[in-house]
Amino acid sequence: MERFCDELRWEREQRNVSIETICAVTKISSRYVEALESGDYAELPGGVFRKGILRGYLNVLGLDEASWVEKFEASLRASGNAGTHTENWAEFAENVRRTRVSSRPQTGVRWLGVAGMFALLLLAGWLIWTLVLHRRMEFAQRFRDTGSVQRSVSSNSASASPAANGHDTNSSIAP
Secondary structure, eight states, rough: OHHHHHHHHHHHHHHHHHHHHHHHHOOOOOOHHHHHHHOOGGSOOOOHHHHHHHHHHHHHHHOOOOHHHHHHHHHHHHHHHHHHHHHOOOOOOHHHHHHHHHHHHHHHHHHHHHHHHHHHHHHHHHHHHHHHHHHHHHHHHHHHHHHHHHHHHHHHHTSSTTTTTTTTTTTSOOO
């Protein structure tokens, strides 16, 4: 039986597909495609990423995934690289979980911020309301003041008539 990597390379060459084309279509780094074709499985990322690279490669070539993935896993076990990345993957996932829990901000601090923003909004609303109400009161006071000034002016103008000044209105007529 031929090696898996040699069969994979042969299938690619038969279809006249370049490594650059596979990389462009799948967005997989050329070093991973070359490691897959050379059988250097230790250079591939572990876990689901390794199978994802293989599946992308197979999709570009139009090969049956199920049979080729089985061949790949058999080749992986034969090379001795099957279990090494699984343990590292589990350790990586556990490290991610631990750091996420410890780096989360406390919810009490968030609620304190929300309460502070609410208090600022209330204060701003109260200040605006007070200023608007104060201006209305000033306007009403000015209106009252101008109304009393106009009344006093009209009463003063009535008292400033010629008769009130001691002039006889009929005396200006010549006899």
